[in-house]
Amino acid sequence: MITYDDEVVCAPRAGTLYDVLELILDRGMVIDVFVRVSLVGIEILKIDARIVVASVDTYLRFAEACNRLDLEHDVRSKTVPELFGGPVSRTVRKGAQRKAHSLTEKVRDLLTPEETEPEEPEEPPRTREREERGRSPQRSRSRTTARPRGDAEDDDRPRSRRRTEKEDEEE
């Protein structure tokens, strides 16, 4: 996960369940005569775990940071945290935080499917996103046309999850 805080970047993080998920699910022994139960929701969860850097939003954020550099005289290496100072970039940054937050909620929801209401955690962020699109027509165009990976997955996720829930109920 990306962090803009220098101190956090420098100290190796302690592990969370999230960091060992792929080991618990994909490594370890499987014995032929035993049965591995197929796990609903795991594939979706793994996709969710990846925050997509390669998106137009990120590109624009990077370009903005770069445009604030003094290209002729700046000899000191500036990192992103130093560059995110102005009022414009502060709003951009807030957007990124919100996104990360909603993603965490989704992951938590998937890890404990029966303990949370399926629709609740997803609706608020999606509504906000729609408002944002309305406010900024240029960005909304970029989201639908140029963004290669992120949004397609974003839109797929809740659908496939709801399908999953339904299958479970029908059992």
Add this chain to the structure above:
Amino acid sequence: MPATTTAVDALYVYGIAPAGVRAPRHPGVDGAPVRLLTESGLCAAVSDAPARLRPRRRDLLAHQAVLDELAAQGPLLPMRFAVLSPDPDALLSQLRSDTAHLTRQLDGVRGCVELNVKGAVVPGCFADLVRRDEKLRELAHRTRRRPDYEANVRLGEALARGVRREARRAARDVLAHLTPLALRTVHGTTDDEHVLSTSFLLRSADEGRFRQVVAARARDCGDRLALSVTGPLPCYSFVDPRPAPAGR
């Protein structure tokens, strides 16, 4: 396929250890008590399989906690999450017929731990990138002269490629420092953001030294790559996923 409804006498299998270990106190998947089934000098940690098994957070944590407790006592072959034996007899006969192979694998991880190191791209050092890369510098100047949407996207994309390249380079450097400290390594999947995901099999005694080297690397490349270490873990990555068929 939806989650299977399991048979009544099915057992959830956590792992296999040499006979003589204490049964884990931590409750297992679905809160079930964990017990040991012993055969041919080996024992398997099991609990009654839940009626339905799902990848819930608390069940993943229970699987991990039971294995942690066993691993603290000695060598252990951890099972993947959600492995069931149809009944106790099938499990015991597997331990009997595959004793040699399982014992060999236990010897392979004796006195060892797994540490997993991940590295994520840190988008910093833009000034550095622009200064060093002539094409990028040109692009930055051009974008500044004619700042439009397309130009900004192109510039941002080039910067994203740049920070990824820097992070991958740092990841290679980290691997070069850590690999000599490990007995074995297994590389996991990486992508554009998570450019490093490697498990290391270490002698327990080398863990401190390993962590020091990771910390030094993290300080060194923290502006390009965010490192995280998880462990000591049961040796998930260093057991053969499927043992040899019985009789071999």
